Amino acid sequence: MNSKAYCYFCGAELKEEFIEGKLRQICSLCKKIHYENPLPVASVILSNNSREVLLVKRAYEPYKDMWCFPIGFAEVGESIEDAALRELKEETGVEGKIIQLVDVSSHINPIYGELLIVTFEAEKTGGVERPGDDAKDCKYFPIDNLPRLAFDSQEKAVKTYIELKKDLWKIQDSLKKFFEGAKQDKIGYKDSLLSDELLNAIQNNSDKIITLWLNDISTNPSTKSYHNFDKKELYNRAIYIIGQINNWLKGIKGEVEFKSFYCELGRKRKKEKIPIEELISSVSILKKHIWMFIYSYSVWEKIIDIYRMFELGERLVYFFDRAAYYIILGYNEEDYTGK
16 A cells, blocks of 8 residues: 555545455544545557557657557546546547547556456547657557567557457458359358358258248248149259258359259249249248248347357258349250250
8 A cells, every 4th residue: 555644625634444344544633534546547559450459669668669559547637547648648649539448457566556457349430650758669469469569468458459359250251252253143151150050050950941832832822833742852852952052052063054954944844834933932931931940040249149040041042043033044955965
């Protein structure tokens, strides 16, 4: 405890007593208790679009020439958030805004005593990166390859920051791969996407999905030709199709095989004299039951779970639209030679 000699209020001598479960200083005359509180310190994590974070190289002791996030004491009359943004500006030249609280930790400093270090994530709004104030240099480092930081509290804050960001980064990575594939007009993705987990659920629960589908097309007015169809035969067809959905959407099978399969499906159904509109309806109903099953199967507690559903929905729409196109292409051929 940092002992003081005299009372702030009356100037009398202070003494120590065991009060409220702790040894504290109390005025011998006016009996005012002199509480000791930790000093507030603000620290800032600021990243760019490449998942690099901005560090400063310390110009002075303690920890001269070591790297750290912009950090400094909060001053009287400013909020801890304002202190963080002021330190960011003074040490790096960057203007920013607070995004979220990352971490709060306690630290004992041999010079200043007990510190309460509050770390925020900030976003750049202006300024130019340049070392200033007590910084020798400032630069961006990959979040997964940082130099040893000057303060243990900031090492702890980095771990918390990565944990806070991990789901967002997974979504960004999956979304990037998904849209890159869409630009290339791809059905399947050999690189894993977040929604692959749901594709596995479709495969593992194919029997439930097909049972729902069979009950639907056996009574649905839009699929009258299927009402008297042999259900075992329909089941075998559907189980094969669901198995192939997994293969195509994961890139195990390619576009040539995909086109060939669904063109041939169209030809076969034409031979069976199933009207094209009922054939397409049966395929749409299968998509509906896949989606409804996944909707009931999925967890909705996190943003990443909602994104998985969004991503799978987009993949299924694209898949079944292409499948319907090739089915119609095969159905409308004048002969069955594949020309």
